[in-house]
Amino acid sequence: MASSLSRPIAIIAGAGPGTGASIARRFAQAYPVVLLARSSSSLDPLVRGINQNGGSALGLPTDVTNLDNMNSAMTQIQKHFGADLTVAAAIFNVASKFSRAPFLDAGTEFLDSLEATACGASNFSKAVIPFMLADKGTDTPDHGGRPPTLIFTGATAALKGGPGLGSFAMSKFAVRALAQSLAREFGPRGLHVAHAIIDGIIATEKTKDFNQDVPDSKIDPNWIAESYWFLHNQPRSAFTHELDLRPYCESW
Amino acid sequence: MASSLSRPIAIIAGAGPGTGASIARRFAQAYPVVLLARSSSSLDPLVRGINQNGGSALGLPTDVTNLDNMNSAMTQIQKHFGADLTVAAAIFNVASKFSRAPFLDAGTEFLDSLEATACGASNFSKAVIPFMLADKGTDTPDHGGRPPTLIFTGATAALKGGPGLGSFAMSKFAVRALAQSLAREFGPRGLHVAHAIIDGIIATEKTKDFNQDVPDSKIDPNWIAESYWFLHNQPRSAFTHELDLRPYCESW
Amino acid sequence: MASSLSRPIAIIAGAGPGTGASIARRFAQAYPVVLLARSSSSLDPLVRGINQNGGSALGLPTDVTNLDNMNSAMTQIQKHFGADLTVAAAIFNVASKFSRAPFLDAGTEFLDSLEATACGASNFSKAVIPFMLADKGTDTPDHGGRPPTLIFTGATAALKGGPGLGSFAMSKFAVRALAQSLAREFGPRGLHVAHAIIDGIIATEKTKDFNQDVPDSKIDPNWIAESYWFLHNQPRSAFTHELDLRPYCESW
């Protein structure tokens, strides 16, 4: 894979349909992308689509919440792109199932979301950061002046708990804590770590029947992708560490 | 244990030396207290002290981060106080060891604190709340007009991540998310759920050599206890859901 | 007034009926209180009531938003208590009228609330702090170990703006900014500055017809007073800088 050595790549975890796919396609306009998702069924059409449209995508079915799985994905990535690969952008967009049951009715699955999201975010960060720091930020011509960027997809529940939302809020608060901690630890070394608060329903196949009477009331996933791309373009003199994204009609 | 039936109790998890001991002694002025801590070595002198001073304390060595352990503690508590016991106050004060290592150097212990604190907080809440709701708040004469109260000890890291603090911040953010979610779910049923942000060094045996040159620069654990007691005394028309506690000289 | 010299006093601005009156009566249990309010009609019965119940109250009709007015009140206070008077507690509880009109319909009165509350808070702080720092905190036996305390009454709108709430939110945000700045400037000198977020309807004569079907759904003003008294009692090793107060049934 020597030919790939000179080009930095982007890695997207949670590259399922919807937001993950939009992010993948956006970053594929600039980088070869590696897409991680639990099942190959959601990866395959996305990978095919990108490759057919002039991009370069590699899909690796991976459970990032499992450390061995995540590490084995990194091994495959290195085999594919070379051991000295550079990661220009890494996006943690893993959605977790969470229990909405009343607290006292929830079983042990109450903590599954925390396990999945928080551990996944930690595993993913630990795997990719070493390949991002090799990147020298604005000194690296290959990046077009773009510092390496690690972005976490968050939600309203990253800022505020709610009845029946304990499971989800614990996981989203924890990921935000990780994002802030990594931003403060690695920012001075030129790594841009950002957290995005997605506050609203995302317009996907699954939600197509929601809110049909209010135009534009669901977040366009392509604009989540565009916002992440914007974050990646910020020079190190002007990093945004947190931004919110919500439809104009959302109450907040 | 029929004689205990009429009296509500207080349960303190993390009743080791320091803050936990102060809280235990404060609530023991009003209630029989059940004290949970990992090791009996820290429980025994505290239990003895309370019982010798006219209070009533039961110490149960318990690892609240382990669901079976927590449940077996509740079984013992019910055996002791009767199956229809009432919990007037429950305090989650479990301190977790956390890694301060640079993120990339930390091993799997990075997530131990999250596991311990977040799972512990969830296990504890699930175990005690059913015995608190039985309590009818201001209608229950035994409580002296005090609504049942569930308090979580938090830290600065519940609000802000930091370099080398990812492990700790993830756990503290998650506990705050749980506290907010429970407050919003059970508040309307009269349960007072509060989160305290302890921002500063606590004056304990372990910290006695710190900051000796600045008087009162360490938080008096008896005043953490006094503040929790104040929270417990608030009627349901005026609940405080979050308060901070820090020394006058702390920068924040 | 030489006889008063040895006793610290409390000053309450915004000592009208409702919360102000409750605060005045609570602090009058420990200190002679000076009560400031725009009109003597609301001051007179309160002052009379306190004096008849064994307390000592001095009412001074004062517009604290007017610097000359505030200064002249301080001159009168010094005449009464002696130039070397000590202020143990100062409470800024001034309610401001604010426009709830749609933003584009509001006239110049849109900024009146900001003017009144923010300037009032600044005038009041500047007038009282010099008499609080003279107080040596825990060294002053007259205070019973209570550090001097300056408390600002805030509202939900101190944390969050809203449609039609610009006028009110601007003033409440600004007062919170002042409270934080003073806490950080004077905390290290032993002055306790705190901000209280009153989030809900306060049970007063004016609101007696609201929410009658939900018991305890309005904040008991005596418990606002009790919470302020609690803040005043905190030693300098454990200052609370912000607390919220809301009914159990309030959604937040």
Added chain:
Amino acid sequence: MASSLSRPIAIIAGAGPGTGASIARRFAQAYPVVLLARSSSSLDPLVRGINQNGGSALGLPTDVTNLDNMNSAMTQIQKHFGADLTVAAAIFNVASKFSRAPFLDAGTEFLDSLEATACGASNFSKAVIPFMLADKGTDTPDHGGRPPTLIFTGATAALKGGPGLGSFAMSKFAVRALAQSLAREFGPRGLHVAHAIIDGIIATEKTKDFNQDVPDSKIDPNWIAESYWFLHNQPRSAFTHELDLRPYCESW
């Protein structure tokens, strides 16, 4: 001015050297820009530069903190562009002098910043919003699909007070309160209101000697402009209401 009728304009208040000039030049790539600043000395070279580079700029020396002044500027703008002009973007970037004196030493100038910034922000918003709502957001082809956007430049002191920062923080908190209130009032009508937290030293002529040893440690004003332009480009399904901008090496 019939020829101008069909083109929406941008208005920048606080269009002095530095950030204001960068914003003006960025928005002048898409719109005729109206530039407001206190003195014509800072406006003139900027206006000349934009006009010489293919843009169209109109400079109006205006004190936006004075309502009559602001209104008279709007009258001139209408004379120039026609009474039915459309404002696509309005940026409030007014910097205010503020006192950093210790609180007790500050004179009446303590409140000048609040007066200037908060009143200015309110005057400006009231003047421009009526010309923004006329704009039908994504239905207006002239805007290239860009909803009308009102942006306020904020600072770290919008989130946190500090010793000697009361004057500045009060004004910045108040502007943030206004931004949030307007966003919630006018968002549902398609107006995008955003608040930017500029956290760090901006690289300008005035600051050129600061931090010279740390590369890129000052915020590039062109990237503040670029970020504002990005906000303006967001469709109404994905509005960002607040973002922060700080150098990678800034501690926060």
